[in-house]
Amino acid sequence: MGGERVRRGRGTPARTVAYAACGAVLLAGCASMPDSGDLRGVESTPRKDTQVRGWPRPPRGHGTPPQTVPRLLGALHRDDADYKTARQYLTPEASKYWRPEQSTTVLSDGPGARADREPREDSTALTYTLTGTKFATVDAQQAYAPASGQYSELVRLVKDDKSGQWRIDAVPQGVVMGKSDFQRNYTSFNKYYFASNVDVNGSSLPMAVADPVYVRRHVDPTTRMVRSLISGPTSWLDPVVRSSFPTGTQLRKGAGPLTPDDRGTLTVPLNDRASEIGIGRCEEMAAQLLFTLRDLSPAVEEVELRADGGQLCSLTQDGAETVATRGALNQPDHLYFLDREHKLVRIAAGSPGADPEAAPGALGQGEQGLRSVAVARDERTAAGVGLNGQELFVSALAQGATLGEPVLRSQGKTEQDRLTPPSWDAQGGLWVADRDPARPGLYLLAQGADQPLQVRTPGLEGRIRAVRVAADGVRIALVVEKGDERSLLVGRIERSGPDEAGSSERTTVTVVELRSATPELEQVTAMSWAGDSRLVVVGREHGGVEQMKYVEVDGSTPDVPPPAALTGVKALTAAGDENAPLVAYSVDGIVRLPSGAQWQKVTQGTAPVYPG
Incomplete structure (x- = not known):
């Protein structure tokens, strides 16, 4: 519908086992692998320049684990949307059931790997336990929480009869990585909702409430934040806030990645659940988006909401402050x-x-x-x-x-x-x-x-x-x-x-x-x-x-x-x-x-x- 526009990882079998184990650890988020010495925990990559971006390399040829593992060390926690490269190291069945977005477990150091039995040279299957000390978790809603205690999960590798390559056929849901890798690859943003049980003293404007979530720093954070905002608040905050987005609202199928144009205007196409809203509610939705996206780069100066082929409303950053208020204002x-x-x-x-x-x-x-x-x-x-x-x-x-x-x-x-x-x-x-x-x-x-x-x-x-x-x-x-x-x-x-x-x-x-x-x-x-x-x-x-x-x-x-x-x-x-x-x-x-x-x-x- 149309609407009024408002501006407002010794070359012996044991060594082979070590590399295979690191392959397992990698899929759980490790970032570095020793190339000499005994099998030990793989430490998380030291945190350096947070702007350095890594591009994962897919498996190649019929190499043994020592040849293939170094190519996949960064496959999980680097800049690869939907973990497509990491999935290539899983068996088709494991890839089908693996849900990396379900959770992120952050360990104080990188995960260690312990063989559950002494491997043999003719082994075709290897089982390892990933271990570490929990530091934090990020759940499916991208909500962060401190954590403690020991982490212990099983990973199973199998050797393909035809290619001779190792693949993982059992992997824990979600991902796990060391604290420094998490700090380098994830960043926190606030998404905003409105207080449902607060009438701001002396103001008729709704009060915006910040709901912090963690997203992957270089994997289309704008689109991810928009989707996260529309999906609703985290469970902890949900009882005391409301969203102006109608129930069932989503980005239009096929929309994305979302990027502001050279004037800083971000167009957000929604499904038809939003097509019948009034101008006031539309502006509140736009204000939620503008408050949420204000710290992203490139900067979003204006949001235009569209549905059913037409414009619903448009609102600028300055205009958002006339629609809703928040503490920082x-x-x-x-x-x-x-x-x-x-x-x-x-x-x-x-x-x-x-x-x-x-x-x-x-x-x-x-x-x-x-x-x-x-x-x-x-x-x-x-x-x-x-x-x-x-x-x-x-x-x-x-x-x-x-x-x-x-x-x-x-x-x-x-x-x-x-x-x-x-x-x-x-x-x-x-x-x-x-x-x-x-x-x-x-x-x-x-x-x-x-x-x-x-x-x-x-x-x-x-x-x-x-x-x-x-x-x-x-x-x-x-x-x-x-x-x-x-x-x-x-x-x-x-x-x-x-x-x-x-x-x-x-x-x-x-x-x-x-x-x-x-x-x-x-x-x-x-x-x-x-x-x-x-x-x-x-x-x-x-x-x-x-x-x-x-x-x-x-x-x-x-x-x-x-x-x-x-x-x-x-x-x-x-x-x-x-x-x-x-x-x-x-x-x-x-x-x-x-x-x-x-x-x-x-x-x-x-x-x-x-x-x-």
């Missing part, structure tokens, strides 16, 4: 912190030379000394925890606003066993945790004023030490203390109305499926959201020193430089706007880290926060 006006007198003060965001000014309202006038603060995302309201950590106050950021009574009190016996610093969500809800060992809990106050609602946290083990809600309003980051460890966990926020039986008159809020974002850190001391799916964290590995790093919500490490080292970090904050400098409270007071620079002193003070 929210630019803070101010950076807030506490001065030496424990009053709330602020400076213009990104202006290190400005003198702090008292924040308007009671919290800036010193009526109550504060130890921590949070400012609502619209910068109209602020919340602060008193000096002893026992009481939570809320006040408007307006001249003449009064303080009023505390909205929540902790009964913890010591300051460290009382209230955490608070955090505001996209709906204007105020979140805080009580660290009282006798009555630990996570609380939500709608608009910062309603009766505190205790948030359900099924499966949570330990006490919450810090709380930060994502700008999208559907994810929450918690520092949880259990024994001697403090871990960073990310959970999904689910909301439901009063139950049908009428036993509950209030919305039920639950944080579910908590997962670790920093499995290698045992002591997390500070954290903040630093983008649509990224956090910045200060912590320490077992036996290590304190470090500051970026992490993704799925537990992976982004391929970006970590922040410059900073000692004695007690608190830090980052804005959704990636251009805003990182700010921390350290032994030097309030310091900031502009892009490409070193830490700079801002002023004396404590507890810095951007809105949120």
Whole structure:
């Protein structure tokens, strides 16, 4: 249909066995093979230039394994769409049933291969066990998850009677490779959906939520990301988001590869399931695509959606921001912190030379000394925890606003066993945790004023030490203390109305499926959201020193430089706007880290926060 266009791997039998084994390992993702010595684990290729592309070579002639294996070493994890070359090393039957896209298992080092019996020179079949230590997995939805434990899978090779060539006739589903090969061949991108249970405070636009997935870096990532977006969100995020693509929508049969033209316009042909949508829904679909494809190269400046032979709509990057919003689009006006007198003060965001000014309202006038603060995302309201950590106050950021009574009190016996610093969500809800060992809990106050609602946290083990809600309003980051460890966990926020039986008159809020974002850190001391799916964290590995790093919500490490080292970090904050400098409270007071620079002193003070 037509539509209105809107811009908006000793030469003895044992050696033969070694090469055959590496052939098996290759199909599981190895990248290098020893050409002398005993059989041993094949190590993953050291990570070098991530832009170097490898083209796999198919089997050739009637060579023995020592002749053929070196040609296939890169067949699995190099730039070969649909693993066509790798399949040539499988028997026809094995190739028919092998599903490489089903999963990717990442090992700390390359997979090792162990012969299950002593091979003979006249062997026509060889069975090997692939082994290694798990580091992570990527599932069929391309979702990443940290992993641990031992990997052990069987691979069987057979010798063809006619050609004398070795082929694999039993191989594990999916692929397996070393960490360095994975880092070189895969990259993470965010695809975007809309929050289904969040009404953004003060905005009629839907809130976009980032759903990180991993795709092969050089194998048509644009088309793969479009297909992944249309197929729907990953299972973890699905309960709290929606997609504007109608159920059953796919790329039109035969479409691809998708490439923007010389004007940066990407044409996306869809099947007829999308042919009857209205202009508003079409623009939301286009906005999802533009948010998803913004970091790909070549750049996509405009998306044109087509179906049933006609144009549905067209939308530009600038136009997408008028259709939907996302956390990174929210630019803070101010950076807030506490001065030496424990009053709330602020400076213009990104202006290190400005003198702090008292924040308007009671919290800036010193009526109550504060130890921590949070400012609502619209910068109209602020919340602060008193000096002893026992009481939570809320006040408007307006001249003449009064303080009023505390909205929540902790009964913890010591300051460290009382209230955490608070955090505001996209709906204007105020979140805080009580660290009282006798009555630990996570609380939500709608608009910062309603009766505190205790948030359900099924499966949570330990006490919450810090709380930060994502700008999208559907994810929450918690520092949880259990024994001697403090871990960073990310959970999904689910909301439901009063139950049908009428036993509950209030919305039920639950944080579910908590997962670790920093499995290698045992002591997390500070954290903040630093983008649509990224956090910045200060912590320490077992036996290590304190470090500051970026992490993704799925537990992976982004391929970006970590922040410059900073000692004695007690608190830090980052804005959704990636251009805003990182700010921390350290032994030097309030310091900031502009892009490409070193830490700079801002002023004396404590507890810095951007809105949120």
